[in-house]
Amino acid sequence: MIRILLLDDHNIVRSGYRRLIDAEPDMCVAAEAATVDDAYAAARDTALDVAVVDLSLRGASGIEATRRILARSSGIRVLVLTMHDSPGFVTQAFRAGAMGYLTKSSDPGELIGGIRQVAAGRRVLSADVAQGVANAALEEDDLLSRLTPREFEVLRMAASGESPPRIALHMHLSHKTILNHLSAVRQKLDTETDFSLLRLAARHGLVELPTPSSVPC
Amino acid sequence: MIRILLLDDHNIVRSGYRRLIDAEPDMCVAAEAATVDDAYAAARDTALDVAVVDLSLRGASGIEATRRILARSSGIRVLVLTMHDSPGFVTQAFRAGAMGYLTKSSDPGELIGGIRQVAAGRRVLSADVAQGVANAALEEDDLLSRLTPREFEVLRMAASGESPPRIALHMHLSHKTILNHLSAVRQKLDTETDFSLLRLAARHGLVELPTPSSVPC
DNA sequence: TGGTCGCCGGGAAAATTTCCCGGTTCGCGC
DNA sequence: GCGCGAACCGGGAAATTTTCCCGGCGACCA
The missing domain is CATH 3.40.50.2300 (Response regulator)
Structure with missing residues (x-):
């Protein structure tokens, strides 16, 4: 038994x-x-x-x-x-x-x-x-390692919900530079949508994501 | 019976x-x-x-x-x-x-x-x-409840990483309709970026997000 | 010293999103 | 039945954003 x-x-x-x-x-x-x-x-x-x-x-x-x-x-x-x-x-x-x-x-x-x-x-x-x-x-090698440090950082901030203007402000950069970095990230990571990009980032532990338990907002 | x-x-x-x-x-x-x-x-x-x-x-x-x-x-x-x-x-x-x-x-x-x-x-x-x-x-009406069922569904699929064309295919709709729905969602939920939109969806349990543990190290 | 790389940002082309439109269907009150 | 509103579908054009390409800067290295 x-x-x-x-x-x-x-x-x-x-x-x-x-x-x-x-x-x-x-x-x-x-x-x-x-x-x-x-x-x-x-x-x-x-x-x-x-x-x-x-x-x-x-x-x-x-x-x-x-x-x-x-x-x-x-x-x-x-x-x-x-x-x-x-x-x-x-x-x-x-x-x-x-x-x-x-x-x-x-x-x-x-x-x-x-x-x-x-x-x-x-x-x-x-x-x-x-x-x-x-x-x-x-096939799987760590995708995130292809990013340059700057790109990595911009992705991290964007993924945590900041808007590009706010990121620019925070990093003392031009609004435009942030967008260019993000563009490079999207291309390097070969993501179809921003949603899948964020999911990818989350999977690699780049950002912590909210769980359903924290409902009120 | x-x-x-x-x-x-x-x-x-x-x-x-x-x-x-x-x-x-x-x-x-x-x-x-x-x-x-x-x-x-x-x-x-x-x-x-x-x-x-x-x-x-x-x-x-x-x-x-x-x-x-x-x-x-x-x-x-x-x-x-x-x-x-x-x-x-x-x-x-x-x-x-x-x-x-x-x-x-x-x-x-x-x-x-x-x-x-x-x-x-x-x-x-x-x-x-x-x-x-x-x-x-x-205390407040749930944000997601202002979405129509269709919008809700489109958001759910988009948030789980599907691209608009794929969603359209799956729902037997025009590519364009999906984009229009998504646009309505973004507006109704008042999100600055798609990243924050996905975070919102996750917080409400709309999608399950990948965790860092799912990546082989 | 010349080559490569990351980084910064401008400008124009390309793509996407938004906005507005007409059409259909459904449910509801009258 | 009939008008009304709401949700839904999708086309087309304007508006916005993203992408692409550019030049310039500094650092590193052979």
Whole structure:
């Protein structure tokens, strides 16, 4: 019998997983957790074989959860189950010690099979995700390093919401120079829209972005 | 017997919901869909009582789905089930004709109960969400709520990084119409730059933004 | 000393955005 | 039914912005 811990902050989603898993004769959900702390406590107090972990949790990430669960409990394996399919997440997860990575778009059968694989000590990776990882590993060099320091700085200020005139004022430059720099940035980073440019900047940690939790404005 | 349509682009999550629902004696999942188009087709071809709709779909949003489902099938009621708890989403959903709004953090019992309520023609709203909506309604009208559904949808796609031509293609509209919508959005929301517009959208939970962790180092 | 590079900014061409228009559909009150 | 307003679609022209190209400056290096 494979004993399983579910970590996902959505109650309903968790309940659904439980039904899926409990329907299998050789596995059962031994614990549920909505937060990293709860999961940590469960891993300490309960005998477990596999932890099924969501990455996008409120507060700390599933990566952190993975690390903490593994640090506490020696026999356990972690299977990440998330909506994200970015290569970055995948490498982060495996680096943190996960044994498997599935997206929520996978077949329910893949989840069941994946749990068995992971419990047996084998690695698991969604086919759709593997493709992306392979591509990223080949081509992806850090885009931001092509920017000159000045361009980098202008992008940082623009991405944090300042308007070009304000940036110019702040940097004691001409309005026009800022626009020229921004133009160069757009071209070097090959972005179609300013939206995608900002997303790129955010992905590289250039700016911190507001989260839905800070609603009032 | 309440006949239900599930619309969610995550296969595994959908399967979980199905288990939850099929365990009830008086309801059953009559159709599943991963895309708005599939849901539309299902609503046309199948006799249905309630549609359980996720808001964050790849491509078009659940708002759009809600409108299209309701337009096609007269007897059906829509229950939105999503991770988002921002007031903007809630008002958009009800404006599109939804009868209920639950977050995934709700109890599984609330989903079951909510389906029964909605099927009976009563409105349903998560307690946690109601709080936020009430606050937003009191202190100031939510910025995003001044947008029309169409503008909302265009903003959502643009903010998630799609280029205007791609959006036009996806929505079967003219390139020009998208630009006009975006222009209206910029004006209504009074943003100086597209960067600040995207930040605003992110703050209201309109899009999920990439985090620094998604880049391989 | 000549070459390259980053940086600054002006001016004109090119592209985009904004603005305004007419048309359609839908829902609502009368 | 009928008028009314609102949302929606999209074309065309004006207005604005972005891009492109330019010259000039200082720093670094072979």
